[in-house]
Amino acid sequence: MRKQHRERQTDMKTKSSRNKTIDFPLEEAAPYLDRCVRGDVGPFGELRDKTILGDAFEVLERLPDRSVDLVIADPYYNLSKSFHGNASRKQDFGQYAAYTERWVGKVARKLKPDGSIYVCCDWKSSGAVEQVLQRHFIVRNRITWQREKGRGAGANWKNAMEDIWFATCSETYTFNLDAVKIRRRVHAPYRLGGKPRDWEQTQQGRYRDTCPSNFWDDISVPYWSMAENTAHPTQKPEKLIAKLILASSRAGDIVLDPFLGSGTTSVVARKLGRSYIGIEQNPLYCAWAEYRLEKALGDTTIQGYTDGRFWERNSCAEQLRIKKEGARPAPAGKPAKPRPKDEDNE
Numbered sequence: 001m002r003k004q005h006r007e008r009q010t011d012m013k014t015k016s017s018r019n020k021t022i023d024f025p026l027e028e029a030a031p032y033l034d035r036c037v038r039g040d041v042g043p044f045g046e047l048r049d050k051t052i053l054g055d056a057f058e059v060l061e062r063l064p065d066r067s068v069d070l071v072i073a074d075p076y077y078n079l080s081k082s083f084h085g086n087a088s089r090k091q092d093f094g095q096y097a098a099y100t101e102r103w104v105g106k107v108a109r110k111l112k113p114d115g116s117i118y119v120c121c122d123w124k125s126s127g128a129v130e131q132v133l134q135r136h137f138i139v140r141n142r143i144t145w146q147r148e149k150g151r152g153a154g155a156n157w158k159n160a161m162e163d164i165w166f167a168t169c170s171e172t173y174t175f176n177l178d179a180v181k182i183r184r185r186v187h188a189p190y191r192l193g194g195k196p197r198d199w200e201q202t203q204q205g206r207y208r209d210t211c212p213s214n215f216w217d218d219i220s221v222p223y224w225s226m227a228e229n230t231a232h233p234t235q236k237p238e239k240l241i242a243k244l245i246l247a248s249s250r251a252g253d254i255v256l257d258p259f260l261g262s263g264t265t266s267v268v269a270r271k272l273g274r275s276y277i278g279i280e281q282n283p284l285y286c287a288w289a290e291y292r293l294e295k296a297l298g299d300t301t302i303q304g305y306t307d308g309r310f311w312e313r314n315s316c317a318e319q320l321r322i323k324k325e326g327a328r329p330a331p332a333g334k335p336a337k338p339r340p341k342d343e344d345n346e
């Protein structure tokens, strides 16, 4: 009864003109689906920069071994959830670990010896994911993403975190630290011999590029007014995927996502000059991915990543201003006049 009421309410709602959510139906998907490789028919041709419609467990068997540089995997978490016609089912720890072992084992063979892998999960599935990764890789870190969004629990702490495990095939791997530093406003500008220490005075203010930690609180979940947003129920933010790709691959490298969803990994790979292979079992999601890939040909912007730098959360207006004005250093001997906000922050 309650559900019927909710559905009626949704039907009655008219979409705001600012709502950019990509959610066209399967009946309109044909032009985009035509660009996908069918995972269940014939031999594969060139797979670079392709979306493969099919079951990852079967498709992975047919990809060449040692062919990709980076894997970004965002599989079903161990939850009962509906995905436009498919559904994930909650399992016990052992069953979820066995499921994880089945795909991680396949993916491990596809990575080059200097390759890396990131696996997304929540706190409940994290233990199983770590256990399996330890068997196949050198586990290097666990990133915690504070995504904030989430329903409050009646008699528990609200779950507002996700984990992203980082592992490599060997001791030789790519890690581009400078590419993923975060640009922050400096609140306590320290000078040595009258010169800024570890920070930069620009005409727009004082900034420092800080080393990123394994706690990420600068990334919002995509929402309706963002151009990247789709109706996929568990879409990852482009900014989050951009950090993984920039840190752990070089221009031209191949990034594989075996659970592509709405296409975020492939879209970001394209925007950042990498190649991609994405596998997704749901035709609707494949079509949305191809739609986004088409848009990415003309628009390579990634919200929260401006001027080749990552920015703190809620700094959109500041980024826009800097993009317009250009982040020029202040003329020598003439420090920029701080805006009132700078003073407030110190």
Ligand SMILES: C[S@@+](CC[C@H](N)C(=O)[O-])C[C@H]1O[C@@H](n2cnc3c(N)ncnc32)[C@H](O)[C@@H]1O
Pocket: 054, 055, 056, 057, 074, 075, 076, 077, 083, 086, 232, 234, 235, 236, 237, 258, 259, 260, 261, 262, 263, 264, 265, 279, 280, 281, 282, 285
């Ligand atoms: C958590 S979502 C990934 C979301 C994605 N990161 C994004 O930004 O949209 C997992 C996706 O994996 C797909 N999937 C699950 N099992 C699969 C399988 N065996 N083969 C291919 N795709 C699968 C689901 O349809 C779902 O879209």
